[in-house]
Each structure stands twice: as structure tokens, then as C-alpha cells.
Amino acid sequence: xxxxxxxxxxxxxxxxxxxxxxxxxxxxxxxxxxxxxxxxxxxxxxxxxxxxxxxxxxxxxxxxxxxxxxxxxxxxxxxxxxxxxxxxxxxxxxxxxxxxxxxxxxxxxxxxxxxxxxxxxxxxxxxxxxxxxxxxxxxxxxxxxxxxxxxxxxxxxxxxxxxxxxxxxxxxxxxxxxxxxxxxxxxxxxxxxxxxxxxxxx
Ligand SMILES: Nc1nc2c(ncn2[C@@H]2O[C@H](COP(=O)(O)OP(=O)(O)OP(=O)(O)O)[C@@H](O)[C@H]2O)c(=O)[nH]1
Ligand SMILES: [Zn+2]
Numbered sequence: 257x258x259x260x261x262x263x264x265x266x267x268x269x270x271x272x273x274x275x276x277x278x279x280x281x282x283x284x285x286x287x288x289x290x291x292x293x294x295x296x297x298x299x300x301x302x303x304x305x306x307x308x309x310x311x312x313x314x315x316x317x318x319x320x321x322x323x324x325x326x327x328x329x330x331x332x333x334x335x336x337x338x339x340x341x342x343x344x345x346x347x348x349x350x351x352x353x354x355x356x357x358x359x360x361x362x363x364x365x366x367x368x369x370x371x372x373x374x375x376x377x378x379x380x381x382x383x384x385x386x387x388x389x390x391x392x393x394x395x396x397x398x399x400x401x402x403x404x405x406x407x408x409x410x411x412x413x414x415x416x417x418x419x420x421x422x423x424x425x426x427x428x429x430x431x432x433x434x435x436x437x438x439x440x441x442x443x444x445x446x447x448x449x450x451x452x453x454x455x456x457x458x
Contacts, residue, residue, distance in 0.1 A: 358416025
């Protein structure tokens with residue numbers, strides 16, 4: 257059981273339910289929604305939903321340290337901003353378990369070392385593939401890069417639409433939420449912060 261718990265760095269305290277238990281829970285929800293899980297079209301649905309959840313929530317089984325571990329120093333003295341813009345992501349809100357769909361813009365000011373560019377997008381995915389609030393996800397991406405790379409500063413902006421606001425409840429389609437987290441020089445230096453905000457615009 258220790259090994260199972262260790263696989264959940266986001267804080268799961270109990271052993272993971274079995275595949276069979278997960279499928280049973282889906283059958284229960286299907287019945288609760290008003291449908292018949294024994295009809296042909298729904299027979300394999302619990303198995304498919306469990307497989308989909310495994311993929312959509314695979315971020316619990318990865319740590320940003322694993323992903324960001326490999327850095328490079330040979331960049332000919334380059335020390336200006338590195339910005340990866342428009343990284344598309346999907347996540348799920350922790351209140352309603354429905355999708356959050358958006359884009360992340362991630363920048364840092366190097367101090368001797370740089371990251372592989374794809375690793376920045378991978379970190380976005382790790383946190384996206386967990387249950388989230390947009391604020392927490394923005395802060396987590398920022399602090400993971402700050403801690404592992406220790407650059408002069410990190411800036412992250414997320415621009416996302418929450419399906420819990422579009423498809424249900426208040427039903428405001430098309431409204432997006434912007435969140436930002438800044439560390440180091442992006443936090444202390446208004447000019448650097450302004451440059452980040454200018455560079456992420458088209
Ligand atoms: N701050 C923040 N709020 C979120 C996020 N995702 C969803 N929410 C909000 O979480 C709140 C949960 O409010 P509750 O009153 O507990 O739940 P609810 O009755 O379903 O709320 P309504 O969506 O207003 O119908 C809602 O206002 C959601 O819009 C997020 O990423 N960040
Ligand atoms: Zn929600």
C-alpha cells in the first residue's frame with residue numbers, strides 16, 4: 257500500500273480503489289443520472305470512463321521535478337527572457353469535475369541554466385491533469401520552475417474558460433478568467449513584468 261500512496265504526490269491518503277470499484281461507481285452514476293447501465297450502448301462505458309479518468313488525471317502520477325530535472329548551460333551566455341506562449345491545456349475544476357480549457361503563457365529569466373522548451377509544456381500538463389482551481393495551477397507551475405531551475409524570475413499567465421460557468425450554473429459562455437503569478441525580477445521589477453505582458457500579446 258505504501259507504494260500506491262507514494263504514487264499520489266498531490267496528497268491521496270488512502271489506497272487507490274480497484275478498477276472494478278471505479279467501474280461500479282460509474283454504473284451507479286449512470287443509474288443516478290436516469291439511464292440504464294445494462295443497455296447495450298452503456299455496457300462498456302464504465303470501463304471507458306475509468307480509462308479516460310486514468311488519462312485525464314495522470315498528473316497525480318508525475319512530479320514536476322522528474323520533468324524539469326534536465327537543464328542546459330551551453331546557451332552562449334543567453335540570459336534574456338524565455339517565453340513559451342499559448343500552451344493549450346485541459347484541466348478539471350475541483351469543485352464540479354468538469355473541464356477547464358485554456359492557454360498558459362510561461363516565462364523565465366535564466367540564471368546560467370535553461371530548460372528544454374518542451375519541459376515547460378509538460379509541467380503545464382502535469383498540473384492540468386489533476387483537479388484544480390486556476391489560481392492553484394498558476395501558482396504551482398510558477399513555483400515548480402522557480403524551485404527546480406532557480407532562475408532570476410518566473411512569470412505565468414493562464415487564460416481559461418471554465419465549463420462549470422459555461423455549461424451549467426450561471427451559463428456564461430465565452431467568458432475567460434486570467435490569472436498571473438510572478439516571482440523574482442518579474443515580481444520586483446515593473447518593467448520586466450510589463451515586457452512579459454507585452455510579449456504575450458499578439
Ligand atoms: N476561484 C475559483 N473559483 C472556481 C474555479 N473553478 C470553479 N470555481 C467556482 O467555484 C465556485 C463554487 O461555488 P459553490 O457555491 O460552492 O458551488 P455552486 O453552487 O455549484 O456554484 P455556481 O457555479 O455559482 O452554481 C463557483 O463560483 C465556481 O465558479 C477556479 O478555478 N477558481
Ligand atoms: Zn467548477
